[in-house]
Amino acid sequence: MRKISYIALLSVIFSLIVKDVSASRKIPGNLTAEQTPQFVSIGFDDNYYADGMAWILNYLKKIKNPAGKNNPQTFDGAPVRVSFFNNTNNAEQVVPGTALANTYVEAYKDGHEIGNHTKTHTTSATTTRNVWQAEIADCKQELASLNIPSGKIIGFRAPFLLYNDSTFTMLEKLGFLYDCSIENGFDDQTDGSNFAWPYQLDKGSRDNKTIKAHPGLWELPSYAVIVPPGLRQQIKKKFSDFDENTGKITGLDWNLVAGYSEGGSGLTKDEYLGTLKYTLDQRLKGNRAPMLFGAHTPFYTAKAMGVDIHPPNLSSQEMREVIQEFINYALTKPDVRIVPFCKILEWCKNPVALTPRFKKSKHPQADIQMSLK
Secondary structure, three states, X not given: OHHHHHHHHHHHHHHHHHHHHHHHHOOHHHOOHHHOOEEEEEEEEEOOOHHHHHHHHHHHOOOEOOOOOOOHHHXXXXXXXXXXXXXOEOOOEOOOOOHHHHHHHHHHHOOOEEEEOOOOOOOOOOOOHHHHHHHHHHHHHHHHOOOOOHHHOOEEOOHHHOOOHHHHXXXXXXXXXXXXXXXXXXXXXXXXXXXXXXXXXXXEOOOOOOOOOOOOOEEOOEEEEEOOHHHHHHHHHHOOOOOOOOOEEEOEXXXXXXXXXXXXXXXXXXXXXXXXXXXXXXXXXXXXXXXXEEEEHHHHOHHHEOOOEOOOOOOHHHHHHHHHHHHHHHOOOOOEEEOOHHHHHHXXXXXXXXXXXXXXXXXXXXXXXXXXX
16 A cells, blocks of 8 residues: 555656646747747847947847737837847946947947846856855946946846856845846757746756745746757767757857867858757747847957957858848748847746737638738
8 A cells, every 4th residue: 555655656746747847848828839929039248349249239220020910019020139148347347438338328228138247257156155246236236337227137147157056046136037047958858849938946947956946036048059950960070079969059159159179069150050040940840939049249250259269160250140141031930029038038927929910711722822921
């Protein structure tokens, strides 16, 4: 009798675990994939060269999302905007009135999100609670000194994606709403079409069990990207550590293009662009979890080449072309919405279905013709 009860108990525990994991892959609001916007967001880190930021700000100035049915709750026709996770004393101290500070302000006024990436970019997985507090609080205060409202600085990414539970304790204490540092998608079950959706940390992190409960704080994961099957063999020949079976790489530009000795994969322009496109395509085939990609505006400048990063197979101009061509490609998909991280969080808290692009009629052939218009 005791043996039967023990087995039954294990069965219940297992079912609860499976339910919890599957829930993270479930679309908010019980929407179907067809009802769900395919969110894409690029979070640019560091941002210590004004010309790197100026490039992407100028490029996005007049670009808009697909018009849909003009529903603002699903960002139909909204300007394409991104997130900037800034340091305030990395390569340059951010002081009001300088070119770099003015670029931060311009980005905010133009509708982009300004996030926190610590003051000096010197933290790690062993950083103490007091240092985390100083690094995050000082960065937020210095960004706010530029007349960027403190209440709008709600998101954080840890340098190098290195953190510990004290990081989240300080984020919670300092009033942040989300983090985007915890990697997701490297498990065997995730195939590109079924990434987890952003989740609350009320019970800790599903992806890193060392992160305890932090009620009210959300995790917008740092998702893996997936190299197309047709490119994996050639990348494996150049980079022996590459996982040819899954094609997965950490979703930061550094990990894709930097030299092998720097922890990168040394991708060419075609490989970099092809990986972004393929990663988006897999999401559109599945549960449409947001595609959140991390980049660094300094790397898209000539001055960074050979100093901050050493990509062996592409130039700063080619790197710019990859981001621009990927954005153009994504916007050919009617359900894609490229918005800042904070807007994705806003939608996850209050999910709204896409308005159908055409109404079903009693004549299937008419439906097909209408959908092609």
